[in-house]
Amino acid sequence: MRVSRRRFVQASALAVASSLAPLVPLPGVAAASEAEARHGLSLFGDLKYGPDFAHFDYVSPDAPKGGLFHMATVSTFSTLNPFTLKGVAAAGTGLPFESLLDGAADEPDSAYGLIAAGVVPAPDRRRMRFLLRPEARWHDGTPITAADVAFSFEILTTEGDPVYATQLAGVEGVETTGTHEVAFAFADPDNRKLPLIVGAMPIVSEAYFRERAFGETTMEPPLGSGPYRIGKVDAGRSISFERVADYWGAALPANVGRHNFGTILIDYYRDRTVMVEALKAGEFDFHEEFTSKVWATGYDIAAVEEGWLVRDVLEDNTPSGVQAFFVNTRLPKFRDRRVRQALAYAFDFEWLNKNQFYGLYDRMASYFENSELAARGLPSAAELALLEPYRGAVPEEVFTTPFVPPATDGSGNNRRNLRAARALLQEAGWVTREGALVHGESGEAMTIEFLYFEPTFERIYAAFSRSLERLGIAVTLRLVDGAQYEERMKSHDFEITTNRFVFSLSPGAELNAFFGSVTADQLGSPNTAGIKDPVVDSLIAAVVGARDRPGLLAAARALDRVLLWGHYMIPQWYKGAHHLVYWNKFARPALKPRYARGVVDTWWVDPEKDAALRAWRDGTG
Numbered sequence: 037m038r039v040s041r042r043r044f045v046q047a048s049a050l051a052v053a054s055s056l057a058p059l060v061p062l063p064g065v066a067a068a069s070e071a072e073a074r075h076g077l078s079l080f081g082d083l084k085y086g087p088d089f090a091h092f093d094y095v096s097p098d099a100p101k102g103g104l105f106h107m108a109t110v111s112t113f114s115t116l117n118p119f120t121l122k123g124v125a126a127a128g129t130g131l132p133f134e135s136l137l138d139g140a141a142d143e144p145d146s147a148y149g150l151i152a153a154g155v156v157p158a159p160d161r162r163r164m165r166f167l168l169r170p171e172a173r174w175h176d177g178t179p180i181t182a183a184d185v186a187f188s189f190e191i192l193t194t195e196g197d198p199v200y201a202t203q204l205a206g207v208e209g210v211e212t213t214g215t216h217e218v219a220f221a222f223a224d225p226d227n228r229k230l231p232l233i234v235g236a237m238p239i240v241s242e243a244y245f246r247e248r249a250f251g252e253t254t255m256e257p258p259l260g261s262g263p264y265r266i267g268k269v270d271a272g273r274s275i276s277f278e279r280v281a282d283y284w285g286a287a288l289p290a291n292v293g294r295h296n297f298g299t300i301l302i303d304y305y306r307d308r309t310v311m312v313e314a315l316k317a318g319e320f321d322f323h324e325e326f327t328s329k330v331w332a333t334g335y336d337i338a339a340v341e342e343g344w345l346v347r348d349v350l351e352d353n354t355p356s357g358v359q360a361f362f363v364n365t366r367l368p369k370f371r372d373r374r375v376r377q378a379l380a381y382a383f384d385f386e387w388l389n390k391n392q393f394y395g396l397y398d399r400m401a402s403y404f405e406n407s408e409l410a411a412r413g414l415p416s417a418a419e420l421a422l423l424e425p426y427r428g429a430v431p432e433e434v435f436t437t438p439f440v441p442p443a444t445d446g447s448g449n450n451r452r453n454l455r456a457a458r459a460l461l462q463e464a465g466w467v468t469r470e471g472a473l474v475h476g477e478s479g480e481a482m483t484i485e486f487l488y489f490e491p492t493f494e495r496i497y498a499a500f501s502r503s504l505e506r507l508g509i510a511v512t513l514r515l516v517d518g519a520q521y522e523e524r525m526k527s528h529d530f531e532i533t534t535n536r537f538v539f540s541l542s543p544g545a546e547l548n549a550f551f552g553s554v555t556a557d558q559l560g561s562p563n564t565a566g567i568k569d570p571v572v573d574s575l576i577a578a579v580v581g582a583r584d585r586p587g588l589l590a591a592a593r594a595l596d597r598v599l600l601w602g603h604y605m606i607p608q609w610y611k612g613a614h615h616l617v618y619w620n621k622f623a624r625p626a627l628k629p630r631y632a633r634g635v636v637d638t639w640w641v642d643p644e645k646d647a648a649l650r651a652w653r654d655g656t657g
Contacts, residue, residue, distance in 0.1 A: 073154030073167055077137070077232055079145035079542050080585045085289075094142050094629040095293025095638050101279065102298040103621075103641025106320040110308050110490060111518025112272040115253035119196045119238070121526055121560040123253035124519045126275045127302050130238065132175070132260025136166050136185070137235030138290045141629035141637070144541040147232050148290045151180055151239055151261070161225035166235070168216040173284040174241050174261045182218035186210045187242035189220075189234075195251040198558050202549050204237065206230045226581040229544035263295035276301045293625070296640035306517065308492050315617065316345065318653060322618040322635065327492050328393040331615050343620060344652055350614040354631050355407035357538035359400060360605035361486075361500075364531055366557070366566040369475075369482065373431070374464040376603040379484075379532075381457035382503040383606050386446035392495060397609035399441055403596050404539060406612050408589060411596040413438050418590035422578055423597070426571045431601040439600040441607045450503060457507055473508035485512040487530040489521035496534075526560040534608070535564045541631070542588060547576045551599065565604035572598055621646040 075087040091097045115123035118130050137147035137155075149155075151172050156165040172180040189210050192200040207230070208221040220234050240250075244259040257266035263283045267276035277300040285291050303320055305311035312330055315323050316337055325331045331347075339345040363370050363379065370376060385399050402410035415423060415435065423434060433439075444450045458468075465476045473482040484504060486497045494513065501511040516524070524530055537550055548554060555561035556568040575595040582588035614633050623642040628634050 072156045074156070075154055076146060076148040077155060077235070079228065080588075083146055083148075084143045085140065085148065089289050091289055091292035092140055092142065092294075092629075094625055094627045094634065096625045096640075097293045099293050099296045099623075099625075099638075099640040100643065101296050101640070103296075103643075103646060104299045104301060105297040105322065105636055105639075105641070106301045106303070107322045107636075108303040108305055108311050108314065108320045110305050110311060111522075112304055112306070113275070114272065114519065115255070116257055116266060116269065116275075117250075117252070117254050119192060119200075119240070120251045120253070121197050122251065124522050126269070128275065128277055128300065129266070131264045131277050131300070132258070132262045132266060133238040133240065134260075134262045134285070135236050135238055136168075137232060139236075140290075141632035141634075142627075144631065147235055150285065150288070150290060151185075152235070155231070155235075157231070161222070161228075161231075163219055163221050164231045164234070165213065165217055165219045168218070169285075170216055171284055172261065174244075174259055175265050175280060176259060178241075178243065180239065180241075180261055181215055182212040184242050185218045185239055186212050187245070188237060188239045191240065191245060191250050192237065198555075198560055199549050199562070200237070202552075202555055202558070202561070203233055203546055204230075206545065207234065224581075226583075227545060228582075229542070229580065233545060263291070264300065267299065272304060274301065274303045294637050296638070297636060298641075300636060308490055318619065321621065322616070324633075325615045325617055328396040330492075331396065332394040335617060344649060346616075346618055346620050348616040348618070350616060350628060350633060352406070352612050352614050352633075355409060355539055355541065356400070356405040356610035356612060357536060358403045358405065358605065359534070359536040359608045359610060361532050361608065362535050362564040362605045363603075364528060364564075364566060365568075365604060366528055367531060369480070370531075372464040373603050374460040375466070376606075378457040378460040378464070378507075379504070380603060380606045381442045381453040381460070382450075382507060383442075383500055384444050384446075384448065384450045384453075384503060385441070385607075385609065386444045387448045387450075388496065388499055389609070390446045391448075392499070393609070397611055399443070400607040400610045401439060401441055401600075403537070403599050404543075404592060405610050407541060409539075409541070409543070409592040409596065411439065411593040411600065415594065415597065416590065418586065419594045419597070422575065422591060422594045426574070426598075429571050430598050433601050434597045439597065454503065454506055461507065468508045471508055472510070481510060482508070483510045483512070485514050485531045487514050487516065487521065487524060487533045489516055489518045491515060493534060525564075528557075528559075528566065533564070537562065543592060544580050545576075547579060547595070548573075551595075552576055567599070567602070567604055569598075569602065572602075619649060621649050 076083045109127050113124045113126035115125050116129050118125040134151055136150060136152040138150040139147045151168055152166040153169045154167045168180065168182060174180060193204055206223050206227045208223045211219045213219050222230055241259045255269065255271060263280055264277040265280055267278040269275050279295065279298050312334060314320065335347055340347060363376050365371055389395055389397055404410045442453050444453060461473065466473050466482060467476045474480060488497065497513050504511050550562050551567045551572050553568040553573050555563040556566045575591060575598060578591035579588060579595060582591050621641055622639050624634060624639045
């Protein structure tokens with residue numbers, strides 16, 4: 037599993053730990069441990085793939101290797117170190133790094149051996165040994181050892197991004213019990229995902245980083261062990277990754293048919309509109325389109341009509357998560373829930389969807405949207421059992437009212453909602469004086485700054501601003517570059533911004549990073565809204581400690597209700613599909629992985645298509 041800091045947060049959401057695969061002998065494992073070792077772990081049931089599996093079902097094992105995968109992104113970068121808060125890490129810098137275990141993209145809640153050939157859990161679940169593959173190597177040819185694993189835990193949790201310390205807080209200790217064997221001790225055996233959160237941890241070289249400042253920015257490509265290493269770097273403009281010809285793990289069942297491109301090249305643009313025009317001009321190969329207007333109207337060109345540039349829609353079976361305007365509750369003016377709720381009444385999604393989104397979106401109404409984790413209707417008996425102890429400490433609507441975002445008829449006339457917003461603001465102590473909304477006691481004027489870095493969002497903020505201004509709120513739209521945006525977000529220097537979080541089908545301790553009190557004031561934490569609520573903390577603990585799938589669903593839905601009625605965000609929209617645009621040079625397996633796009637992981641360059649595309653571009657085809 038190639039994991040950077042951001043990827044680790046998401047990957048640990050995929051980590052699983054309790055119901056274990058059958059005992060099987062594993063090659064490359066010490067004889068004393070062989071009979072105990074398991075080839076993989078699953079949270080609540082059996083693994084799909086047995087100990088003798090040859091490859092995942094969604095790959096083409098004979099896919100050719102080589103060719104160029106060329107994509108682009110918007111922003112810039114200032115470091116090749118993906119593990120620290122300092123600087124802005126280049127896209128893809130987690131690619132050279134691997135973890136002990138790797139997940140399957142067609143099976144929720146599972147992981148299989150990568151650097152680790154197998155795992156040996158203690159009967160009381162307070163300890164787990166990872167048995168490393170002796171053949172595992174760094175790119176300089178030196179072996180990956182248990183000392184590297186122990187060092188990785190130490191350095192990530194003390195000098196890395198604080199998210200690592202948060203995610204791994206339940207680890208009591210780590211011990212090397214042999215050159216290729218390492219054991220982790222756990223404080224709480226009921227934290228059923230923690231062993232595989234450890235399994236998702238990126239492993240770094242002790243020898244390499246003992247000689248370098250781990251927490252600093254750098255433009256020196258760090259030593260990795262994965263199928264790709266960093267190639268050419270043009271600071272802030274582009275970065276390439278070259279496939280490692282003698283990659284030690286290429287023949288592992290979890291890797292067969294994957295990592296097929298010879299080179300992955302990522303260009304950086306400052307403007308999304310310019311980037312899309314560059315795609316149409318053939319400057320790069322692949323793009324996932326997130327802007328509905330561009331998807332609907334921006335690709336009406338001959339290359340699309342003739343099939344050289346492909347518009348493709350792939351089903352997305354993963355939780356869409358939450359995309360929303362997040363309100364910074366660290367600021368006094370936003371601490372009253374009624375103020376935040378009033379802002380939600382001013383957002384007219386239906387008008388935007390009709391007039392700007394071409395009807396392509398649905399309204400988001402859950403932190404776990406597009407999944408069975410989402411709270412719908414009234415609480416079930418199992419949810420009520422979790423929520424009842426907090427009656428009086430959470431909004432009464434949690435018990436009585438299904439959460440539905442305020443809606444309009446799409447005409448642009450949202451007077452009814454604005455009246456509801458004014459009533460809430462008045463209840464919270466805000467009054468209108470000479471056309472401006474001010475606090476009745478302090479006289480402070482209500483102002484809002486929207487922070488963003490993509491000009492395409494300006495039309496969204498502008499529409500929202502018009503409604504807010506009708507309430508007497510003075511609105512500022514603050515467009516900054518990508519690097520400044522990241523720095524301001526790390527220091528929580530914003531008022532309202534758009535963010536998106538996506539969780540796995542079985543979330544766990546990673547929820548603390550996004551919603552837990554422990555991260556509310558932590559620099560760089562993904563707790564965007566600054567949520568600091570003991571009830572939320574307790575419900576996260578219920579999710580982490582769930583003993584079966586029904587228990588997990590009940591806890592996640594109860595948590596969803598409390599978060600939704602806390603009005604920490606203003607829901608935006610989602611779609612259960614990936615909208616892709618790419619030049620017709622690729623091939624892919626017949627079966628898409630159920631819980632992933634499959635790009636870049638399983639696609640490859642088709643030599644015949646590539647040659648035909650080149651000929652067409654040269655005018656010789």
